[in-house]
Amino acid sequence: MAFPDIQSFVRLLEDRGELVRVSTPVSRELEITEIADRLVKAGGPAVLFENVRGSEFPLAIGLLGTRERVALSLGVSDLDDLAAKVRHLIDLKGSGGLMGMLGNLPKLRDAMNLPPRRVKAAPVQEVVWRGDEVDLGKLPILKCWPLDGGPFVTLPLVITNDPETGERNMGMYRMQVMSKNTTGMHWQRHKTGTRHLEKAKKKGQRLEVAVAIGGDPALIYAATAPLPPIPGLNEFALAGYLRGERYPVVKGVTVDLEVPANAEFILEGYVDPDEPWVEEGPFGDHTGFYTLPDQYPLFHVTAVTMRKNPVYPATIVGRPPMEDAYLIEASERLFLPAAQMILPEIVDYHMPPAGVAHNLVVVSIKKEFPGQAYKVANGLFGLGQMMFAKVIVVVDEGVKVNDMDAVWKEVTQKAVPGRDTLTGRGPTDVLDHSSRGWGYGGKLIIDATTKRPEEIGSPKSSRDEQAQDTALDIFLPSAETDLPAFEGVLAQRQTDDGYWIVVLNKRRAGQSRELAEAFARHPAADGVRHLLICDEETDVNDLNDVWWTILNNIDPERDVWTVPDAGGGLLAWDGARKLHSEGFVREWPPKIVMDRAVRERVDALWHVYGLPEQGR
Structure with missing residues (x-):
């Protein structure tokens, strides 16, 4: 199912009772965050705020805030259907003579839907601000958390072309508003945008950038997807495949870039690679901790284009579970068949919300030989953005990877510390505040599979598998123990x-x-x-x-x-x-906590907003 734009998806959610409208004036500084955070953690509805103080534009949030809404947005009845859809596409038959080749035609027709389709006119260019007209303060851009360095665009689809090959890229990189016409550009070390900027610098030219806000849900999801570096496969192509039709794009008005014709807003401009970088942050990030200030490039906005009556879509990130957990789950399902092509023993895998994507991966395998768990884990470390994984737990094929109670029981029952655990090093997410270095740190593999004789060896001793129900009085003051309390x-x-x-x-x-x-x-x-x-x-x-x-x-x-x-x-x-x-040289970041005054204000106004008890 292809949605014409984000507003059509908003209307569908409202018709299904999964979106509420709030007409009461509401602040874009912290207040919307507090409301949205409560609702997404309670599995509640999306919200359309029609009266955001300081802006004439309504704001929609939580549109993809449940597993069911993400599936609906991608045109499937359940996220597991994404794996079947991709498996159908990549399972092309190469034998069987003429009839075998003819059997591929329906799949090849699906593949032909991948390239975007250029249009001459687009809704997103009905209104154009240029030069001094540009004022980002007119958009309802959120300040999400108390310690944030300012307002951040949280759902931007950032578009660049490779200065050497022309290959297009779209990524979701947060953008802190620095002035009426500039923002930070949070291109991390491993991101494609960083490589494009480096190539532009070598060629002695500015890098043109376009930022789409809105589009349809398939494109918003595609901007978050960890696509493999395959020529011709980009976010527009993925969105086209998910939609079942080629994605409409239009040439920008001040940049030579193709932008989504059905977006709500487009920010056009450039990044000058020779310009000094600016301090960006802090930002309450998807890890649930603040990312501390750092230096990033400055994005100059030369034009803003929009629909006549646009809606500003936004999201928030923070302590899990958040809306991004369901986008991560969609990527799990979408890329499972590709992982199984490379590592065929994989049955399933899961990145639980508590692991905030990269910190924990649970994978189940069909085990056939000793050491296979390590083979699979190391193979995963070599697959694209899976290189950022910190802990990989490998379990037997009968274990449900999304049942964390079952997974951790398997770990205690089948993984002997030291024998069935293995540490190493590798790349880490630059947002990992605990790693030994920026983008570089330790890894842990836990083999919680049933052991073959070769894997057991001769352990020094055995231990009762059943934990004793004994109070740990050693650590807290008590007259019942002869050992002192432990400090701290x-x-x-x-x-x-x-x-x-x-x-x-x-x-x-x-x-x-x-x-x-x-x-x-x-x-x-x-x-x-x-x-x-x-x-x-x-x-x-x-x-x-x-x-x-x-x-x-x-x-x-x-x-x-x-x-x-x-x-x-x-x-x-x-x-x-x-x-x-x-010996830890970096500053330790604080956990994200909302101001008490904001929580109390939202408590007092909950019924005034007209919001459901769910999330109260």
Whole structure:
């Protein structure tokens, strides 16, 4: 199903009862974020804010805020159908004579839909601002979180062409508004936009840029998809395939770039590679932590084009789960067949929200030989943006990869720390605040598959698989223990499947390792396979919060280790904050938290907005 534009999708959601209109005046500074955050975490409806203070344009948010809405936007009944759709396309028959080749024709017709279609006139160019008319402050651009450096365009489709080959690229890179006609351009080290800018610099020319806001949902999704570097395969082509028809594009009015004809707004302009970079940030990012200020290129806006009555689509990112979790799930389904072509033993894989995309990948395999789990994990590390994965857990084919309770039980039952865990190094997401270096850090593979005899060897000792129900009095003051309380421990909890969670207010180097060693010597450690040391802002009773904190705050090579002399093996995870005294040289970022005054204002106005109890 092809949607003509984002407004048609808004109308469909409203007809289905999955979108509410808010006519009450609302602030684009923090207030919209608080409302949208509550609704997406509760699986609530999308919202069309019709009266945003300081702007004449309405704002839509949460349009892709559930798994079902993402599937609807991509024209499938369920996201699992995306895998079947791609598998159908790539399974071309190369034998069987004439009849075999004729059997490919329907698939080839699908492939012919990929290139975009140039049109002469477009709705997105009905209104044009040029020169001094350009004023980004007139758009309802959000300041999302309290410590953000300013307003950010959060759903931009940034279009550039390779200065050497002409190959087009579209990516979603946040854009901080710096002035009425400039923004930051958050092109990270590994992004295609960065390579285009470097090539423009070598050629001694500016890099033309167009930023689409809106389009239809398939294009918005495509801008987030981790496409492989195949000539001719770009975001417009992917959107065309998902739509079932070629994507309409039009030439920009001040740039020689093709832009989506059905967008709501287009920002046209350039980045000068010889111009000094500007400080961008902080920004409350999809990791759930703030990305701290850094230097990025400056985007100059030479024109803004738009529809006569546009809607400004936006999203927010922050502590999971957020809207981006469902886009990530769509990419999982879409690229599963391609991963299986390269690693055919893969049954399924999942990137849970607590792992914020790259921090955790769970993959199930059909195991046939010893060491196969490591073969698959290392193969995944070599596939495109999967190189950023931090922890890969490999399980047997019968395990549901999206059932995290089942996955972590498999880990305690089938992965002996030290024997079935392996650390290494590689590229990391530049947003990873805990890595040993910028874009470079540790990796962890956990083999939680059923072991072959060759993989077992002769373990030094065995340990009771059932964790004992013993209180960890060693760490907190108590008259019932003959051991002193351990410094800095604020809370703790043992699960029934082999994990002990400790909240540690770390104040000095070596504190986490001392804690792990003391724990390993205590009888309460018997039956525990994993000691999860969290920072002081973690809720031990919320496993999603625990794993989100742990996975964000570790460099596995440095912060995950097997504790010596701990019976059958204890794996310690140091997810507490890292200190300069430990040799960590970067500043540690804060977790994202909304201002209390904003929360209270939204509480008081919830019924005035006309919003459902869901999310209240």
